[in-house]
Amino acid sequence: MNIQDNYQKNKKNIFFSKNKDVQNHREKLINIFKNDRFDKKNNESLKNVNLKNFLDFKYKYLVPEETSVINNNNDNTYSIVSVNGQCSNFKDDKIEITKIVEEDYNDFSKNNTIANNDHFVNLNSLFLNCGFKIIIKKNNNIKIKISNIITDDDLTIFQKNNFICEEGSSLNLIEEYENKNNSTLNILNVIKLEKNSQLNHFLIQDNSPNHNLIITSHSSCKKDSTYIQKVYNFSEGYVRNFHFSELIEINSEADLQGIFFLKDNNISNNKTFVKHLAEDCKSNQVYKGILNDRSTATYFSNTHVDQVAQKTEGYQLSKGILLSENASYFSKPELKIYADDVKCSHGSTIGPIDENAIFYLRSRGMSKIAATKILISSFINEELSSIDNDQMSEIIQKKIVRYLSKVK
Amino acid sequence: MFLEINDLSVKIENKNILKNLNLNINKGEVHAIMGPNGSGKSTLANVLAGKEDYEILNGKINFKDNDLFDLNIEERAQEGMFLAFQYPVEIPGVNITPFLHSAINSKKKRMNEDEIDNLSFAKLLKSKASDLGINIDMLKRSVNTGFSGGEKKRYEILQMSILNPDLAILDETDSGLDIDALKIVTDGVNKLKTKDNSFLIITHYQKLLDYIKPDFVHVMVNGSIVKSGGSEIAAEIEKDGFQKFQ
Numbered sequence: 277m278n279i280q281d282n283y284q285k286n287k288k289n290i291f292f293s294k295n296k297d298v299q300n301h302r303e304k305l306i307n308i309f310k311n312d313r314f315d316k317k318n319n320e321s322l323k324n325v326n327l328k329n330f331l332d333f334k335y336k337y338l339v340p341e342e343t344s345v346i347n348n349n350n351d352n353t354y355s356i357v358s359v360n361g362q363c364s365n366f367k368d369d370k371i372e373i374t375k376i377v378e379e380d381y382n383d384f385s386k387n388n389t390i391a392n393n394d395h396f397v398n399l400n401s402l403f404l405n406c407g408f409k410i411i412i413k414k415n416n417n418i419k420i421k422i423s424n425i426i427t428d429d430d431l432t433i434f435q436k437n438n439f440i441c442e443e444g445s446s447l448n449l450i451e452e453y454e455n456k457n458n459s460t461l462n463i464l465n466v467i468k469l470e471k472n473s474q475l476n477h478f479l480i481q482d483n484s485p486n487h488n489l490i491i492t493s494h495s496s497c498k499k500d501s502t503y504i505q506k507v508y509n510f511s512e513g514y515v516r517n518f519h520f521s522e523l524i525e526i527n528s529e530a531d532l533q534g535i536f537f538l539k540d541n542n543i544s545n546n547k548t549f550v551k552h553l554a555e556d557c558k559s560n561q562v563y564k565g566i567l568n569d570r571s572t573a574t575y576f577s578n579t580h581v582d583q584v585a586q587k588t589e590g591y592q593l594s595k596g597i598l599l600s601e602n603a604s605y606f607s608k609p610e611l612k613i614y615a616d617d618v619k620c621s622h623g624s625t626i627g628p629i630d631e632n633a634i635f636y637l638r639s640r641g642m643s644k645i646a647a648t649k650i651l652i653s654s655f656i657n658e659e660l661s662s663i664d665n666d667q668m669s670e671i672i673q674k675k676i677v678r679y680l681s682k683v684k
Numbered sequence: 685m686f687l688e689i690n691d692l693s694v695k696i697e698n699k700n701i702l703k704n705l706n707l708n709i710n711k712g713e714v715h716a717i718m719g720p721n722g723s724g725k726s727t728l729a730n731v732l733a734g735k736e737d738y739e740i741l742n743g744k745i746n747f748k749d750n751d752l753f754d755l756n757i758e759e760r761a762q763e764g765m766f767l768a769f770q771y772p773v774e775i776p777g778v779n780i781t782p783f784l785h786s787a788i789n790s791k792k793k794r795m796n797e798d799e800i801d802n803l804s805f806a807k808l809l810k811s812k813a814s815d816l817g818i819n820i821d822m823l824k825r826s827v828n829t830g831f832s833g834g835e836k837k838r839y840e841i842l843q844m845s846i847l848n849p850d851l852a853i854l855d856e857t858d859s860g861l862d863i864d865a866l867k868i869v870t871d872g873v874n875k876l877k878t879k880d881n882s883f884l885i886i887t888h889y890q891k892l893l894d895y896i897k898p899d900f901v902h903v904m905v906n907g908s909i910v911k912s913g914g915s916e917i918a919a920e921i922e923k924d925g926f927q928k929f930q
């Protein structure tokens with residue numbers, strides 16, 4: 277079935293399909309699908325993707341029976357279980373959670389940072405069937421943990437979430453994606469940081485082989501705000517991490533980092549993009565991958581510096597260890613600079629594990645496998661030691677041990 | 685015989701490096717190898733330690749009643765072989781404590797001895813480090829990473845004194861050391877020396893052999909041992925160079 281028929285058939289279950297502006301936008305999206313030749317060469321969103329599976333899918337959504345739980349432990353810590361992309365409303369003097377509304381959709385549809393041929397984002401807008409909005413109120417310091425649960429096989433979840441950190445607020449957000457069923461979650465996080473706010477955003481991804489996770493985020497930072505995102509991908513299913521950041525006012529900062537652990541025939545597609553639109557802003561984009569067996573990864577990073585964005589500091593780094601001759605990691609850093617007073621750099625090192633280092637460690641009596649493991653751990657040592665949350669550090673360590681136990 | 689190298693020929697990338705080399709080392713002996721640049725000294729050391737890049741054309745090596753070629757790299761180390769590298773590898777992110785601790789325990793395991801716990805190992809490491817004039821702060825750094833040439837060499841000797849090998853091969857451990865460091869390092873070696881362990885010392889300078897007295901000195905030229913004798917050979921080389929051996 278083509279996209280248009282698929283949409284028409286399921287329209288009644290899709291969010292905002294009666295809204296005029298939304299309808300107009302979706303007509304445009306349908307036209308993009310109709311006219312696109314799906315040229316894999318010039319479209320980062322299509323790299324390593326089995327188009328047929330993603331375009332010709334069977335739409336299925338179930339409204340969850342149990343409403344999701346929110347625990348306010350009275351110590352500024354909230355625990356949210358999002359079921360099939362839904363979360364019940366909640367309000368206290370520090371945070372507010374509601375369903376997303378038409379305005380949120382229309383507001384996002386105006387963004388011009390994400391390419392209009394990013395078909396996964398377009399599918400998300402077209403088939404939107406869930407999502408919520410969380411507002412962190414002024415000057416509050418909050419911790420939130422969200423577990424994203426999908427109840428049934430074959431569900432296709434298209435979710436948009438909004439996170440708004442009001443002036444002076446600080447949010448520590450941990451999101452867990454650990455789905456064991458045969459389903460697809462296409463999620464878009466729209467994140468807004470008001471003046472002098474801070475968001476530390478951790479995403480732990482650990483899905484089973486039949487689960488597809490397509491995650492995209494778009495963050496924008498106002499004056500003196502900082503957005504830090506750390507992605508840990510241990511999934512055995514397909515994962516796409518595409519993360520976009522706009523630094524729209526002075527002295528703001530975006531830090532987009534990721535580590536992925538791949539094996540078997542797994543595929544991971546990654547992209548980070550930072551747009552510097554104001555003076556005195558900093559950005560950091562660092563992805564590291566460990567690839568075993570026949571796994572494949574891509575990483576596109578991009579720093580765009582507008583002509584007004586003087587005194588920009590932008591840094592990009594991509595590193596990979598290939599544990600097998602059949603694994604492949606393609607990385608492509610890009611810089612577009614239109615201002616003259618900037619410090620930008622990028623680097624990329626991908627290759628097999630250092631044989632000289634292995635020889636050195638073994639010559640002291642360490643087994644080959646132990647030497648390999650110690651070198652893999654050292655490769656991500658910096659990222660791991662910077663996790664300042666004990667509980668999370670422990671969770672991640674366990675997953676690394678699990679991955680390493682399969683390395684031969 | 686403790687180490688017995690018979691008629692060893694070794695090739696790398698279509699180049700014959702070691703040619704019908706013979707060398708015997710008994711328990712408790714100190715042997716020195718001297719030879720011009722490129723003569724194959726480090727190649728010999730690497731082949732003994734088990735580096736896999738080389739093609740063994742012919743020859744046999746016996747080490748403590750084992751056919752050395754039956755043992756992989758770590759098994760040789762666990763059997764008591766140690767190579768202090770000419771160019772120690774920098775390994776960012778790997779700290780010496782856990783790595784050496786796991787190394788020493790794999791040796792103990794092979795020898796059916798009790799493993800050393802964390803605390804005792806940390807103590808051992810600290811005391812050996814202070815013997816060798818190594819700053820405790822350096823133990824917190826990643827293996828060899830950003831170390832000066834001399835620091836790397838001391839660090840090799842620290843590892844040697846912890847692992848307490850039966851056969852230690854020192855590949856130009858003296859080069860890069862200042863005179864005080866040379867004294868400290870050679871003291872460390874002499875302290876370790878017993879009637880049960882052996883040393884193979886590769887050097888360009890007689891100076892080192894003033895501190896560590898060799899029982900035998902061998903001259904290696906173009907992949908073979910061309911002359912063997914006592915310390916008088918070192919003096920000869922110091923005076924006249926390698927010309928007359930070639």
Ligand SMILES: Nc1ncnc2c1ncn2[C@@H]1O[C@H](COP(=O)(O)OP(=O)(O)OP(=O)(O)O)[C@@H](O)[C@H]1O
Binds near residue numbers: 726
């Ligand atoms: N990987 C390699 N590929 C090609 N040639 C090599 C390789 N490794 C060593 N060689 C060559 O083998 C020869 C012996 O090298 P080796 O390092 O053993 O010399 P050496 O006696 O230790 O010299 P030095 O005193 O300078 O340390 C040299 O000519 C060297 O270029």
Ligand SMILES: [Mg+2]
Binds near residue numbers: 726770856
């Ligand atoms: Mg050498």
